[in-house]
Amino acid sequence: MTGRTVEVDLAGGKVRVHVDAGAPFQRRFGRLFPSRTVASRPKADLEIRWSRGSGEVRRNGRAIARGRTEASTALLGEWAATSLALDKLRGRALLLHAAWVAGAQGGILLVGAHGSGKSTLALALELRHGWQVLADDVVALDANGRPRPVERPVRIKPGAVALLPELRKLKLDLAPLRAGWPVLLPLRRQERSPRKAVRAVFMLERRGSGPARLRPEGEGRGLAALARHVSNFRERPAGALAALARVVRRAPVWRLSGGTLDERCRTLSTFRFR
Amino acid sequence: MRADPLPEFPRARGDLFYQDVSDGGVLFDPGKERMVVLNAGAAFVWTCCDGSHSIDQIAREFADSLGDRAPEAARILEDVESSLQNFRRQGLLEQA
Numbered sequence: 001m002t003g004r005t006v007e008v009d010l011a012g013g014k015v016r017v018h019v020d021a022g023a024p025f026q027r028r029f030g031r032l033f034p035s036r037t038v039a040s041r042p043k044a045d046l047e048i049r050w051s052r053g054s055g056e057v058r059r060n061g062r063a064i065a066r067g068r069t070e071a072s073t074a075l076l077g078e079w080a081a082t083s084l085a086l087d088k089l090r091g092r093a094l095l096l097h098a099a100w101v102a103g104a105q106g107g108i109l110l111v112g113a114h115g116s117g118k119s120t121l122a123l124a125l126e127l128r129h130g131w132q133v134l135a136d137d138v139v140a141l142d143a144n145g146r147p148r149p150v151e152r153p154v155r156i157k158p159g160a161v162a163l164l165p166e167l168r169k170l171k172l173d174l175a176p177l178r179a180g181w182p183v184l185l186p187l188r189r190q191e192r193s194p195r196k197a198v199r200a201v202f203m204l205e206r207r208g209s210g211p212a213r214l215r216p217e218g219e220g221r222g223l224a225a226l227a228r229h230v231s232n233f234r235e236r237p238a239g240a241l242a243a244l245a246r247v248v249r250r251a252p253v254w255r256l257s258g259g260t261l262d263e264r265c266r267t268l269s270t271f272r273f274r
Numbered sequence: 275m276r277a278d279p280l281p282e283f284p285r286a287r288g289d290l291f292y293q294d295v296s297d298g299g300v301l302f303d304p305g306k307e308r309m310v311v312l313n314a315g316a317a318f319v320w321t322c323c324d325g326s327h328s329i330d331q332i333a334r335e336f337a338d339s340l341g342d343r344a345p346e347a348a349r350i351l352e353d354v355e356s357s358l359q360n361f362r363r364q365g366l367l368e369q370a
Contacts, residue, residue: 219295224309227302237302241293248295 005044009035011093011140011148013085017077018044025050029074031186032153033081045084048077059084071176071183078184082152086138090232093140093148094240097229100135100149100198101125105273107196109139109147109251111229112204117261120160121204121268123185124261127166129269133187134196141230143239145246147198153184163261198251199273201226205257212259212267219245222253280358284332285325285368292320301366310364319357323367329354 003020010033019026029048030036047058055073057065057080064080067073086095099110099122110118118136125131135149142148158177161167168174176183203217203225217225223244227233233240252274256264286292291302299317301310312320318339322332333351337344344350361367 218297218311220298220300220311220313223293223295223300224311227300227309234304234307237291237304241291241300241302245293245295245300 004038005042006030006033006036006038007040008033008081008085009037010082010085010152011089011138011150013087013089013140013150015046015081015085015088016041016044017081018042018047019050019077020047021050025070025074028070029077032074032078032184034151034187046077046080048073048080069176071173072181075176075181075184078153082150086150086231089140089150090235093142094233094243095150095231096139096141096147096226097137097231098135098139098201099133099137100139100147100196101131101133102196103129103131103269104195106199107134108268108271109198109201110204111201111226113206113229116204116206117264118204119154119157120163120261121264123154123156123160123167124164124265125268127164128262128265131269136187141243141247143243145243145250147247149187151187153186155182156185157182198247200271201247201251201253202268203253203255205255208258210258212263213257214267214271215255215257217253217255219248219253222248225253225255278362280329280355280362281367283325283328284323284358284361286320286323286361287366287368290366294321303366306365310366315353316357316360319354320361323358323361325368329358 003018004026005016005018007014007016019029049056050070050073055067056063057076065076067076099118101108101122110121112118122133122136126133133154136154137152138150140148140150156167158180172183172185174183226244230240293300298314299312299320318336319332322335333354336354337350
């Protein structure tokens with residue numbers, strides 16, 4: 001087998017990926033994960049091949065996805081590697097579907113259904129207000145409710161550029177958006193910093209009419225709301241309830257409704273933590 | 275329509291998961307995949323539903339927990355019964 005094997009680490013879920021492709025594709029794929037090392041063992045969990053207009057993602061010697069472009073092959077490879085890492089994490093962490101963003105005063109979690117605008121709002125806070133996106137999609141919580149970012153790249157979806165034109169200034173190939181594919185934006189490598197500590201949780205309702213509005217949720221309602229976004233909640237409900245109770249005790253839960261993207265950004269960037 | 279009488283010693287279903295929080299409690303019913311949020315009063319009543327407390331005992335313990343803030347006994351009993359009716363309506367108690 002030619003190419004190179006890297007080990008990507010997503011919140012402790014480690015996956016060895018063999019990339020059988022030229023140097024440009026290897027660099028492109030490697031950049032997607034801030035925490036990666038050259039694997040010490042050659043045996044890989046996944047294999048990604050890219051050569052002359054044809055890409056393939058293989059698992060256990062069997063093709064599980066095929067791409068026709070470098071971008072789509074990298075996207076499918078990222079998806080496969082992240083899915084495998086999350087499978088490995090399931091037994092030892094709660095997987096909360098959330099974005100984690102850190103500002104000058106502390107970190108916040110943005111939680112909401114698919115399409116509620118978590119990624120766009122997280123990126124808007126980073127690009128317009130200097131916050132840092134620590135996780136875009138999944139946050140792993142330990143038994144004490146302490147979060148750890150799953151550092152997969154941000155998925156910029158079609159429609160996001162119209163809301164956030166600043167994305168055009170980043171050195172990204174946005175062409176796949178026209179074909180309906182998301183574009184991946186690697187997270188910036190982060191230094192350890194106390195600002196990351198999660199001090200509030202915001203449940204995002206879909207943007208509707210009216211100004212941006214924040215409503216506090218009590219601990220009970222906040223916990224119940226969060227539980228709906230934990231993908232492995234049902235696998236161990238007692239531990240999940242206890243961990244989430246610790247989260248809502250440390251970080252009050254708010255419901256954010258209405259408002260444009262800019263109004264939501266301003267609301268969060270001027271939010272005063274308790 | 276008259277509600278069925280409550281069991282003398284109410285008992286919580288054993289397959290439910292309960293978590294205390296500062297403003298009450300949260301129940302998870304794995305069979306129905308449903309969360310139930312309880313206010314502080316209902317959470318207190320829930321934790322007494324162990325099959326060994328009678329309704330009157332639950333009401334007395336609830337009154338004790340409220341101390342000087344406790345309303346009159348009849349009102350407390352009414353609140354406890356209302357919580358228990360609610361638990362039963364939602365299928366959270368063992369069948370008598």
